[in-house]
Amino acid sequence: MKERVLVAMSGGVDSSVAAALLVEQGYDVVGATMKLFCYGDEIVDRPCCSLDSIDDARRVCETLGVPHYVLNLESAFSHDVIDDFVSEYARGRTPIPCVRCNTFTKFRDLVRRADGVDARWIATGHYARVVDGVLHRGADRDKDQSYFLWGIDRAVLSRMLLPVGHRTKAQTRAVAHRLGLAVVAEKPESQDICFVPDGDHAKVIRSRLGADASSLAPGAFVLSDGAVVGRHDGHARFTIGQRRGLPGGFPTPMFVTAIRPADRAVVIGPREELLGSGLVAREVNWLAAPPAVGTRLHVQVRHRAPAAAAEVVRLEAGEIELALDEPVSAITPGQSAVFYDGDRVLGGGFIESAARAMLPVVA
Amino acid sequence: MPAPVYLDHSATTPVRPEVLEAMQPFFGPRFGNPSSIHRWGREARVALDEARERVARCLGAHPDEICFTSGGTESDNLAVLGAWRAGRARGRRAVVTTPIEHKAVLEAAHTAAREGADERLVAMTADGVADAASFDALVRDDVAVASVMWVNNEMGAIQPVPEFAALAHERGAVFHTDAVQAFSKVHIDAAAVPFDILSISGHKIGAPKGVGALFLRRGTAIEPLFHGGSQDRGRRPGTENVAYAVALATAAELALRDHDAEGRRLAALRDRLQQLLVARIPDLVVNARHAPRAPHILNVSVPGTESESLLMALDLQGIACSGGSACQSGTASPSYVLSAIGVPPHLASAAIRMSLGALTDDAAVDRVADVFPRLVAKARGVAAA
Numbered sequence: 001m002k003e004r005v006l007v008a009m010s011g012g013v014d015s016s017v018a019a020a021l022l023v024e025q026g027y028d029v030v031g032a033t034m035k036l037f038c039y040g041d042e043i044v045d046r047p048c049c050s051l052d053s054i055d056d057a058r059r060v061c062e063t064l065g066v067p068h069y070v071l072n073l074e075s076a077f078s079h080d081v082i083d084d085f086v087s088e089y090a091r092g093r094t095p096i097p098c099v100r101c102n103t104f105t106k107f108r109d110l111v112r113r114a115d116g117v118d119a120r121w122i123a124t125g126h127y128a129r130v131v132d133g134v135l136h137r138g139a140d141r142d143k144d145q146s147y148f149l150w151g152i153d154r155a156v157l158s159r160m161l162l163p164v165g166h167r168t169k170a171q172t173r174a175v176a177h178r179l180g181l182a183v184v185a186e187k188p189e190s191q192d193i194c195f196v197p198d199g200d201h202a203k204v205i206r207s208r209l210g211a212d213a214s215s216l217a218p219g220a221f222v223l224s225d226g227a228v229v230g231r232h233d234g235h236a237r238f239t240i241g242q243r244r245g246l247p248g249g250f251p252t253p254m255f256v257t258a259i260r261p262a263d264r265a266v267v268i269g270p271r272e273e274l275l276g277s278g279l280v281a282r283e284v285n286w287l288a289a290p291p292a293v294g295t296r297l298h299v300q301v302r303h304r305a306p307a308a309a310a311e312v313v314r315l316e317a318g319e320i321e322l323a324l325d326e327p328v329s330a331i332t333p334g335q336s337a338v339f340y341d342g343d344r345v346l347g348g349g350f351i352e353s354a355a356r357a358m359l360p361v362v363a
Numbered sequence: 364m365p366a367p368v369y370l371d372h373s374a375t376t377p378v379r380p381e382v383l384e385a386m387q388p389f390f391g392p393r394f395g396n397p398s399s400i401h402r403w404g405r406e407a408r409v410a411l412d413e414a415r416e417r418v419a420r421c422l423g424a425h426p427d428e429i430c431f432t433s434g435g436t437e438s439d440n441l442a443v444l445g446a447w448r449a450g451r452a453r454g455r456r457a458v459v460t461t462p463i464e465h466k467a468v469l470e471a472a473h474t475a476a477r478e479g480a481d482e483r484l485v486a487m488t489a490d491g492v493a494d495a496a497s498f499d500a501l502v503r504d505d506v507a508v509a510s511v512m513w514v515n516n517e518m519g520a521i522q523p524v525p526e527f528a529a530l531a532h533e534r535g536a537v538f539h540t541d542a543v544q545a546f547s548k549v550h551i552d553a554a555a556v557p558f559d560i561l562s563i564s565g566h567k568i569g570a571p572k573g574v575g576a577l578f579l580r581r582g583t584a585i586e587p588l589f590h591g592g593s594q595d596r597g598r599r600p601g602t603e604n605v606a607y608a609v610a611l612a613t614a615a616e617l618a619l620r621d622h623d624a625e626g627r628r629l630a631a632l633r634d635r636l637q638q639l640l641v642a643r644i645p646d647l648v649v650n651a652r653h654a655p656r657a658p659h660i661l662n663v664s665v666p667g668t669e670s671e672s673l674l675m676a677l678d679l680q681g682i683a684c685s686g687g688s689a690c691q692s693g694t695a696s697p698s699y700v701l702s703a704i705g706v707p708p709h710l711a712s713a714a715i716r717m718s719l720g721a722l723t724d725d726a727a728v729d730r731v732a733d734v735f736p737r738l739v740a741k742a743r744g745v746a747a748a
Contacts, residue, residue, distance in 0.1 A: 030675075030679065067678060067679065069675050069678075071671060072671060113672060113675075116672040116675070116676060116741070116742055117672070117675055117676050117679055118741070
């Protein structure tokens with residue numbers, strides 16, 4: 001039997017197939033489902049992260065003939081991921097909790113658990129690949145999840161197995177059918193953030209900070225010249241580039257271009273005001289040798305956004321500044337900037353600010 | 364891999380072969396409904412009555428004082444809520460219990476509180492025993508029911524049930540004891556100890572899951588939880604589960620027959636396991652070590668470890684133990700029982716309960732004494748990293 005691998009299993013098709021493939025390859029598989037937050041009554045129908053999903057993961061492991069455990073990581077997850085999620089909104093940013101979950105929960109806390117059971121390897125159902133110790137995009141570009149993995153400890157790469165990363169989703173489902181994992185084979189995709197029921201993140205903020213949270217308090221819609229053009233019911237309900245929920249009556253489509261928590265203002269403007277010519281990112285983590293100033297690379301500023309050509313103009317302790325070859329729309333503080341060289345993931349950071357491509361024209 | 368070791372008898376036990384055999388006819392030829400007037404009904408009724416008599420004998424009770432239930436949880440709910448609701452009707456307004464009870468008692472007490480009861484929790488000593496002075500102070504003449512378990516399911520600590528039962532009686536309160544872990548481990552005699560209600564469960568003593576019983580002393584008023592027919596004097600409507608009643612009676616008799624010898628055997632195994640573990644892990648904490656303890660439970664906390672990871676590592680070595688109370692999803696969380704007796708959080712979340720029983724022998728003790736210290740050393744290495 002090959003070495004032991006701890007497989008993080010959500011009860012979904014990807015991680016189930018990951019476990020099944022590793023069993024097939026002869027690994028000593030131990031399945032683990034992380035319990036990350038309290039499962040209230042309100043989320044019974046969710047395809048992921050509910051008790052049903054834990055049961056599904058357990059059934060898959062039973063089918064595979066491997067042990068399965070439920071790991072309670074609630075308090076660490078609450079601190080590392082949910083608290084941060086709430087405070088990012090309070091700062092007028094749009095958080096990306098999946099990155100922090102991968103960084104802290106899956107590839108730090110879970111790795112500790114793997115150590116505890118002598119598991120040489122840690123596996124997940126992510127669509128990404130580790131090739132010669134370097135993280136790469138998943139082969140299925142529609143499913144690629146490398147964007148969420150930039151923050152992990154580089155040393156963990158040598159222990160990661162991502163068995164579905166070189167497959168397409170359709171192939172993964174086919175494997176599930178072939179291996180008799182009917183329980184999970186046709187499960188719908190989970191799109192939302194696991195701890196945010198029905199995509200209603202205001203509910204999470206309210207439950208953490210109370211109904212009078214500042215980020216949920218009414219404020220003004222303003223134009224970039226300062227003109228007040230309406231009222232909103234909480235800046236946390238908005239993100240850069242959003243069109244929904246804005247006041248009407250403008251000659252061109254309007255978008256959220258900035259969020260100012262200090263005076264609870266949501267700044268709106270035409271499409272041109274969304275364009276950024278560069279960005280600053282912080283908490284930068286490298287999964288390859290750090291580049292030098294002047295290095296050319298590609299940067300992706302949102303999940304599923306195309307990577308844009310850029311040049312490193314400044315690089316200092318944990319912070320990077322990039323100049324973009326062509327302006328990029330809706331560069332959003334709090335989201336990740338992930339640096340690529342082709343399919344190779346070089347590293348990433350949290351977007352701190354965008355350099356505006358175009359100053360607003362004041363009439 | 365060496366033979367697996369099952370050290371979780373307080374969670375559940377295998378059905379004894381004699382029990383399985385005794386219940387078989389009631390799935391086949393003797394399938395009748397005990398309430399029916401015909402021959403099939405009579406046959407079932409006789410078996411049910413005999414089972415009731417046999418369980419009564421095991422507890423020093425009268426047959427009419429035995430009520431069959433679906434298990435420990437129903438027994439505890441019927442006892443606490445039934446006695447609270449009956450007591451409320453005659454003007455009593457409080458419920459007294461301890462913070463180390465099984466959730467079946469605690470949640471029933473919380474339900475009573477939502478129905479208007481003043482819920483009072485007895486203080487615990489650091490040894491793991493309910494404090495007598497606190498009980499005395501809380502059980503005033505306004506108490507409907509006081510419920511104190513006989514043997515705690517996590518620590519094995521024996522509670523002063525005889526004294527508490529007598530004191531509750533002086534104050535006119537109904538006294539209930541959850542004896543799910545105590546039955547066949549401590550001597551129970553309804554003629555000698557004045558408890559009014561007592562719960563037992565089948566699957567802890569070699570009967571199947573899904574059957575239990577309540578001893579209900581003559582003259583003790585309870586309101587039923589279920590409403591329906593007049594089965595079991597209306598205390599527990601619903602067609603009786605004859606096969607399981609027979610199973611419970613058979614298991615109870617066998618457990619009592621073996622009580623003395625098995626108690627000595629388990630105590631010796633438990634003591635040896637404890638000595639070996641303490642010798643090999645010098646800072647190991649034996650929880651409730653100063654309390655009188657039932658012979659089958661050893662609860663230990665190892666500083667610098669976490670029960671969830673240790674239980675996983677033990678299972679991967681083929682050794683089954685448990686931690687604190689298990690939640691629905693199967694995760695372990697810090698034990699509320701240990702927290703309630705003042706065990707600090709880092710030890711309450713490191714607790715491992717080893718519970719011995721029919722499947723435990725010297726080889727099992729040796730194996731655990733060999734493997735557990737190695738896993739602890741490993742876990743501490745990881746925690747320190």
